[in-house]
Amino acid sequence: QKDGYEWYMLKEIVEQPKAVADTLLGRHTQDGRLQLDEMRLSDDELRNVDKIVAIACGTSYYAAMVAKYAIEHWTRIPVEVELASEFRYRDPILDQSTLVVTISQSGETMDTLMAIRYARQQKARVLSICNTNGSTIPRESDAVIYTHAGPEVAVASTKAFLAQIVACYVLGLYLAQVKGAKYGDEIARILDDLIATPAAIQRMLDEADVVRKIAADLNGARSFIFLGRHVGYPVALEGALKLKELAYLHAEGFAAGELKHGPIAVIEEGVPVFVVVPPPGRNEVHEKVVSNIQEVRARGARTIVLAEDGDESVVPYADHLIWLPKVPTLLQPLVATVPLQIFACEFAAQLGHDVDQPRNLAKSVTVE
Numbered sequence: 001q002k003d004g005y006e007w008y009m010l011k012e013i014v015e016q017p018k019a020v021a022d023t024l025l026g027r028h029t030q031d032g033r034l035q036l037d038e039m040r041l042s043d044d045e046l047r048n049v050d051k052i053v054a055i056a057c058g059t060s061y062y063a064a065m066v067a068k069y070a071i072e073h074w075t076r077i078p079v080e081v082e083l084a085s086e087f088r089y090r091d092p093i094l095d096q097s098t099l100v101v102t103i104s105q106s107g108e109t110m111d112t113l114m115a116i117r118y119a120r121q122q123k124a125r126v127l128s129i130c131n132t133n134g135s136t137i138p139r140e141s142d143a144v145i146y147t148h149a150g151p152e153v154a155v156a157s158t159k160a161f162l163a164q165i166v167a168c169y170v171l172g173l174y175l176a177q178v179k180g181a182k183y184g185d186e187i188a189r190i191l192d193d194l195i196a197t198p199a200a201i202q203r204m205l206d207e208a209d210v211v212r213k214i215a216a217d218l219n220g221a222r223s224f225i226f227l228g229r230h231v232g233y234p235v236a237l238e239g240a241l242k243l244k245e246l247a248y249l250h251a252e253g254f255a256a257g258e259l260k261h262g263p264i265a266v267i268e269e270g271v272p273v274f275v276v277v278p279p280p281g282r283n284e285v286h287e288k289v290v291s292n293i294q295e296v297r298a299r300g301a302r303t304i305v306l307a308e309d310g311d312e313s314v315v316p317y318a319d320h321l322i323w324l325p326k327v328p329t330l331l332q333p334l335v336a337t338v339p340l341q342i343f344a345c346e347f348a349a350q351l352g353h354d355v356d357q358p359r360n361l362a363k364s365v366t367v368e
């Protein structure tokens with residue numbers, strides 16, 4: 001069943017172009033409009049939404065963080081992102097015009113399920129984004145958008161994460177369409193870009209040897225830092241989580257802009273620092289992230305830089321470079337996450353760990 005791959009995780013990483021394409025399939029028309037036949041909430045109900053609260057755990061929570069940037073931009077509806085385990089213990093403000101969006105691969109995560117029950121008691125509408133047909137979370141929700149990533153066997157989530165981001169984007173674009181929001185005319189363009197991402201993800205897979213070589217070169221490192229900004233920030237968090245889970249090593253993700261507010265103190269000679277660089281050009285945070293690379297390198301860090309093709313500004317400060325295809329900023333997580341998944345998988349395998357069944361972890365966390 002591993003189709004010749006050593007690990008399910010590798011097989012699932014390789015399935016990502018298909019997971020993304022399948023999650024888009026049948027959800028748009030030829031002329032660039034979103035259609036969600038499965039959406040059980042009416043357009044009137046959706047027009048009434050004045051706040052979105054996105055709730056999830058772990059990797060799914062990072063998908064929610066990515067979604068916030070896109071959904072707020074396209075719809076102008078405020079999006080709060082919540083850890084399911086924190087949400088119902090802090091007296092959250094919800095009512096009939098709140099749309100709670102929960103994200104779960106398994107559909108059985110107890111923390112998320114409890115958050116749904118709480119939200120519904122408070123009269124909020126609940127839409128779940130889920131990868132598992134017939135699981136508990138979609139059954140207890142008012143509406144569901146399934147991610148069509150296919151079964152995920154490896155404990156560490158990979159293809160479900162990319163599919164979750166895509167499903168959130170489909171939702172965001174659909175809401176923008178229903179509301180006729182300011183960025184409505186961007187919908188057709190961004191949809192075309194989304195449809196093109198499986199090919200960009202495939203390129204990241206084809207270039208996996210670059211990442212394998214970096215994993216071999218960093219052999220011996222025992223602590224890792226990941227930096228990103230804007231949608232690159234949750235990507236950094238996800239890169240760190242994958243490495244923690246699989247390699248059992250210290251790995252931390254930070255918002256690059258926070259570096260000078262504390263984390264830079266931990267940078268010392270030889271520590272590997274992965275930096276997700278936003279696309280250059282119109283992106284106002286690009287230069288700031290490039291300065292961050294210089295700052296950590298001046299303190300002895302070994303820098304592994306993920307930057308867009310042709311972004312020569314990073315070359316002088318990169319000990320290792322991973323080139324990313326040109327995609328709009330909001331879609332960059334769909335390509336930039338892939339080498340970080342491959343790195344975690346390779347690094348853990350190098351240490352002799354069971355990549356598919358990391359110690360202490362379960363695929364579905366059905367206790368609070």
Ligand code: F6R
Pocket residue numbers: 057058059060061103104105106107108109112155156157158241242245363364365
């Ligand atoms: C990370 C991972 C976990 C899950 C989290 C939520 O690789 O697998 O962090 O993402 O336990 O699980 P779901 O999405 O099933 O609710």
